[in-house]
Amino acid sequence: NAGVTQTPKFRVLKTGQSMTLLCAQDMNHEYMYWYRQDPGMGLRLIHYSVGEGTTAKGEVPDGYNVSRLKKQNFLLGLESAAPSQTSVYFCASSQILPGGPEAFFGQGTRLTVV
Amino acid sequence: GEDVEQSLFLSVREGDSSVINCTYTDSSSTYLYWYKQEPGAGLQLLTYIFSNMDMKQDQRLTVLLNKKDKHLSLRIADTQTGDSAIYFCAERGATNKLIFGTGTLLAVQP
Numbered sequence: 001n002a003g004v005t006q007t008p009k010f011r012v013l014k015t016g017q018s019m020t021l022l023c024a025q026d027m028n029h030e031y032m033y034w035y036r037q038d039p040g041m042g043l044r045l046i047h048y049s050v051g052e053g054t055t056a057k058g059e060v061p062d063g064y065n066v067s068r069l070k071k072q073n074f075l076l077g078l079e080s081a082a083p084s085q086t087s088v089y090f091c092a093s094s095q096i097l098p099g100g101p102e103a104f105f106g107q108g109t110r111l112t113v114v
Numbered sequence: 115g116e117d118v119e120q121s122l123f124l125s126v127r128e129g130d131s132s133v134i135n136c137t138y139t140d141s142s143s144t145y146l147y148w149y150k151q152e153p154g155a156g157l158q159l160l161t162y163i164f165s166n167m168d169m170k171q172d173q174r175l176t177v178l179l180n181k182k183d184k185h186l187s188l189r190i191a192d193t194q195t196g197d198s199a200i201y202f203c204a205e206r207g208a209t210n211k212l213i214f215g216t217g218t219l220l221a222v223q224p
Contacts, residue, residue, distance in 0.1 A: 031210060042214050043202065043204075043214035045212070045213060045214075058211065090156060092157075092212070094212070102162065103147075103159065103212055105149075105156035105157040107155065107156045108155075108156055
């Protein structure tokens with residue numbers, strides 16, 4: 001069972017470079033989320049999507065863009081990376097079920113911007 | 115807006131009970147969750163509670179919800195060293211955003 005898969009797992013970028021983080025889920029979930037995790041700040045929501053073709057801003061959207069062209073994929077883009085974007089990024093997906101919704105998380109992408 | 119707060123650290127002895135607290139601000143929260151994160155890993159759902167419930171028990175875990183005070187707690191009975199981790203409280207509001215707290219690091223002393 002793959003669940004939620006994030007690629008890459010690690011990446012080092014130079015300031016100003018761009019990159020795309022890929023999140024893929026095989027559970028047919030409607031909702032997908034991108035978070036960043038920083039020490040002492042918990043998980044902060046960057047962007048989320050409530051269905052294919054939709055995206056919405058979370059708590060800390062600046063400097064990031066997202067796309068949900070296919071239901072199973074949610075891409076997070078950094079157009080011009082900054083050191084402040086050094087973080088661990090987590091993707092999650094969820095579905096509202098009769099028994100209660102549960103969010104499944106990927107293993108994280110550790111990004112360092114130098 | 116939505117905000118979820120937790121204390122940052124809790125230390126207990128093995129065999130004692132642990133109580134991790136969380137407060138939230140969104141009165142339209144539908145579900146509240148507790149997630150566990152072990153070092154270097156993603157988050158795993160421990161348990162959740164629907165907003166019209168005030169208690170849920172699942173083996174060693176007890177979740178208490180005080181909706182009037184917007185207070186959620188997680189009690190772990192007979193805490194073991196394997197319970198050492200960061201515990202996150204989260205809420206799902208009417209907009210379906212999933213908002214997390216800062217996380218509480220639970221350290222279990224042998």
